Amino acid sequence: MKNDTPQNRKLIIEQHKRFSESCLWRMQREYFDKAGIDAWVNQVPFYITSNPYIANCYAEITIRFISDWISKHPESKNHPFYILELGTGSGRFSYYVLKKLHELRITLGMTDVSICYVMSDFTKNNIKYYESHPAFKFYIENGLVDFALFDMEVAKPITLLKSNIQLSQETLLNPLITFANYIFDTISHDAFSVRQGKLYELLLSVSCPENNLENNKPVDMEQLSTDYKVNEIKKAYYDDPDLDNILEQYKNTLTETSFLFPIGSIRAIKLLKKLANNKLFLISSDKGYSAIKNLDHLGHPSISFHGSFSMMVNFHAIANYFKNSGGDYFLQTPRKGIKTSIFVSDTKLNDLPQTKLALQKYVEGVSAADYFTLHRRVSDSFQDYNLETIAAHMNFTGWDPHIYLKLASRVTSLVEESDLDTINFLASNMHKLAENYYYMPKSDCILFEIAVFFHAIKRYSDALNYYLQAQQFVGEQFGLYYNLALCQHNLGKISEALENFKHALLIDPTSKESQEWITYIEKNSN
Ligand SMILES: C[S@@+](CC[C@H](N)C(=O)[O-])C[C@H]1O[C@@H](n2cnc3c(N)ncnc32)[C@H](O)[C@@H]1O
Structure with missing residues (x-):
């Protein structure tokens, strides 16, 4: 047969899997683990979340949040504020944030406040790169930075590699400040559809050209093809009211669409909230949707490959997750480009006046997304x-x-x-x-x-x-x-x-x- 070549012959490598349990996520991790720092050499896009402008926005918001917290809880000054960066990647963003935070502490007379910035990633290869990078030498020597191996999909203790401190309810006496850039789009999601008031899960099948297999494993993720089967959901999907209520809201509000649910991210958030005695302050920039109207009338989720792959983040679901459990959020007015979103648990942003002002300026004002749009125009x-x-x-x-x-x-x-x-x-x-x-x-x-x-x-x-x-x-x-x-x-x-x-x-x-x-x-x- 003329068309029966190894390029044309497709093998199904998995069929009708729950999206979050697909082999794609394992392949994603294998990719980052193997590539290490080379992932960012002309492969995985990262400038948009790794420049001085976005780092400056994060540092300004963070320092205002710490000030607000100290004003309300003066005893908090006696304990360190930990800032945990998830899925750190190249470390370039971390360096700019550290530098800016250090400058701000000096300018604002806050050097007596102890701040420890923790760069985490799931792969040792990245951690080794940061540990020996000359940019961090000063911060390591002064105890301002630490490192942690943290796989957001695995509920394990987080131990800081330099100080050997374990982040826990005993050590996290202040809110855990968390940065998550281009990571919620990288870890597992589930996929759903709503049609005529009914909720369906989307089950994923993945196939691959025969000549893209080595030892029965796909070599190049970009050659994979995906397909979905719909399956009606008749009972609570997660057996977790916090999450099932959000799905119920989608079922009742959306008309006809498919959408993603960032289950891996929400589970990681849940774990961090628990470790931090329910006091989490999270800033995230990623591609995604923040308004419910933008979740309606979408086709089945598409996966974009660029060395690794990424999915659109449903920030609306994350916001609801925080709000339903007594927290708060700030989602910037949708505009083209990445979205910066802020979430806080166990408190309201109205009680944090300096933070609110910073959010107006650095998230709603000239945001990281606006900066990037201008940068692209100038580059041209x-x-x-x-x-x-x-x-x-x-x-x-x-x-x-x-x-x-x-x-x-x-x-x-x-x-x-x-x-x-x-x-x-x-x-x-x-x-x-x-x-x-x-x-x-x-x-x-x-x-x-x-x-x-x-x-x-x-x-x-x-x-x-x-x-x-x-x-x-x-x-x-x-x-x-x-x-x-x-x-x-x-x-x-x-x-x-x-x-x-x-x-x-x-x-x-x-x-x-x-x-x-x-x-x-x-x-x-x-
Ligand atoms: C798309 S990159 C983003 C890196 C960086 N935050 C940025 O904005 O450029 C995703 C990063 O998350 C890490 N990563 C992937 N899966 C992870 C997981 N399950 N837990 C923690 N980190 C993960 C990868 O090693 C990689 O450094």
Whole structure:
């Protein structure tokens, strides 16, 4: 048969499974475990939740929440506030949040409040990366950061790896502040349909081309296909009134639709609430739905693959879960892009005035989603911008290296024709870009680009300093040694310059410029 090839032959790898029990979730975990930090090297999208702007929003909201809490419960100052980041990923967001929280504590005179930031993930590979990352050295040494292996789908104790403290009802005497970015979309969901006042579960079947199997396991998740069977639900689905009441509400309110229920996330929330004596303050940014009207008239859930895969998060269900048990929530007015949502248990946001103000500003105001929309527009058109606009945008980004790396060549090309005020403004903020450097494999080095900027404006000593700092990250690169040599020559460091021109020539023996410089220096020094 012509079409009967291994690519065309599909094998069913599971049939009619409850969505949250599908093999997809195991494959998702295997993917992250195997990839480790490489998951974020051009595979899993992460800029939107890992930039200084969103980190700044989280730090501002968190510090206001801690202030509010201390005002209402002065004795809470005697105990640490733990901030637990779930599914931490690359650690870049954590670094920016830590940095901002540290600055805010100093500025607001809150250094006597003990805050411990816990970076958690289910895979040891990620934890090992954070533990040895130079960005966290200062925070580790000062007891401001700790690490934990925490699989949100497994109800096990959470032990901090540095201090050996177990997060529990005895140690969590203050609310547990929790950050969950791009993680609720990653862990298990159930899927349902509502048709004419009846509720159905969607049972999943997964199939895979035969040639995508190795040892009976799919290799590339993107080649999987999914199919659903509907099955009417006639009794309580979860045997848990908190959850079944939400499904009942959907059955009675939605007209005709399919929707997801973030069961893995809700179970993890339940566990954390229990550990924290029912005092949880949760901030989450993810793709998802926050209004019930947006849950209606949807087709069967689609799975988007990008190295890993992700699903739309039903924030509306999470909000109801908190509200039904005496808590509160703040969902930003729906707009395009990710949604930032805040949930609190056992208290009302109206009792937290500073927090409410921060939510107005950083969630309802210019949110992480708005920031990202603007960033995308700028990325598409910065070739038309003058240096003033670029400088203003860099300031808006909070001096984000990721953005500067995109704009760097435009900046150096504009330096000659731009005014001194703008150049000085950029120059005086370059140290902030350098401080925001979070090393990741196979990514460009901001220190090198800062050096190029100072080189272009003829501040050779600054340029030299940044080239030297970049050396450990960029390694044996012709441009680095050649530029180092040029700066050293301009600073009268002739013998060092000669050495580096020779080094550059070793890396690129065809470089005529290096040869000419060597000849010139040797001739003039004799
Ligand atoms: C899509 S990434 C998001 C990373 C990061 N929060 C961000 O915004 O870029 C999902 C992260 O969750 C972790 N993860 C996956 N399943 C998990 C689970 N069951 N429990 C805890 N972490 C999990 C992965 O290792 C990965 O670091």
